Amino acid sequence: MKQDSQLKFYAIDEPVDTVEDETADMNADAAKTIAVSTQRKDSNKLRKLALVTIVAVLIGVLTETVLGIYSAFQASFWLGSLWLVISVMLCLTLFGFFIREWWLLRKLKQRWRMQSQFDEQSHIRALQRPDLEQQWQQQRQSHWTDTEVTTRFEQDILAKVDQTAVRRIRKWSLEAAALVAISPSSLADMLLLLWRNQRMISELSQLYGVKLGYWSRIKLWRHILTNLAYAGVSELIVDMGSQWLSTELVARLSARAAQGVGAGLLTARLGLQTIRLVRPLPYVHTQKPSLLSMQKLLVKDLAKQFPTMFKTKPDHAPSQNSHSL
Structure with a gap:
């Protein structure tokens, strides 16, 4: 009886781990989908709230304007006519x-769509x-x-426009440096860089046939800074090159000249990124300009314009005439 009452266990191979992995992947994908949909819903709610607020403000302003013009007409016909003309001109403006x-914002977005597909006439x-x-x-x-x-x-x-744009970046970089x-003030440095970089971006955009307005300029600046922020450390090192890190170049620069070269390289980097964003086509069959070449030209031009800012290397080796004496 004891032998008959013994229980026997049989091993059954079941893909338990695989099912658990697949379930985990499905849960992760579902979590990502829910997170993205939640973010979209939040952004849509904020947009709707902003739109409702703007519409309410416009309705309030319009109502106040109509009541004001009506009151002016009640007081005097000429005064009401004057306020009516001013209001109409302001609305038209x-x-x-x-x-x-x-x-202009639509044209800028259209330029970005053009970069993905080539159409000869457009x-x-x-x-x-x-x-x-x-x-x-x-x-x-x-x-x-x-092809x-x-x-x-x-x-x-496009190569001819690129050459003109690179020459303009070189000029703006030298002026910024x-x-x-x-400049004796750091605050003045920041204001000068902001002002001149804004003018450089507008000029480069016009070279490629892109006119900038207020919102389109903000949109372009946002994309430029975003691309610079996500460029990565490896791309930055490749662009700047090993010469910038060499002790020979650092030893040749004074403190003010080093700050000027840094500002010029920042201006050049903004200019090169602007070209990539407003260019009708990406760089495929032509070599894109690098920051290393701009650095060499900038240091060369800065040394010609301000030779006193570069330290002269002391001659440690005595001359033959001194030995003979």
Whole structure:
């Protein structure tokens, strides 16, 4: 009886771990989806709240304006007419301003969409350069393939605009380095850099046929700073190069010159990032300018303009005439 009452256990191979892993992955994906949907809902709620607030403020202002004009007409016809004309002109000005800002912001977003796909006619018109458009029409051949068209357009047309843009960045970088090197105040340095970098970004955008308004300028600045922040340490080291870290270059610079070179490199980096954002096509068939080359040119130009800011190396080796004496 004891032998019959014994229990026997059999091992059954079941993929328990695999099921648990798959369940964990599904739970993780579901958690991510819920988090993203929650963020979208929160952002939508904030947008709706902001929109409702703006509409309420506009309704209040409009109501107050109408009541004010009505009261002015009750007091005097000419006074009411004057306030009516002023209100209409102000409304037309604000309406034109918002329409212009919306149009310029739309053009900037359209430029970013153009970078993903090449269209010959739209890209040549986007530069707003009649001379380059005429040159392209003269050299364009009907037997070219799509790849050849893209390559020749980038090498023959966009390369000329890139060269002009790089020369302008070099000029702005040198001016920024010189201003910071001779400026006695750190606050003045920051204001000068902000002012001149803003002008440089507007000029570079116009070179590629992009006009900036208030909101489009803020949008472009936001993308520039975001791309610089996420560039990574490795890209920064590759761009700046080993010469910047060499003791020979540091030993040649004075304190003010080193600050000027740093400001010039910051200006150059902003300029190069601006080119990447407003360029109709990404760099594929042409070599993109690097910060290392801009650094060499900046130090060379700064040494020519301000030779006293560079330390002269002392000659430790005695001359033969001193030994003979």
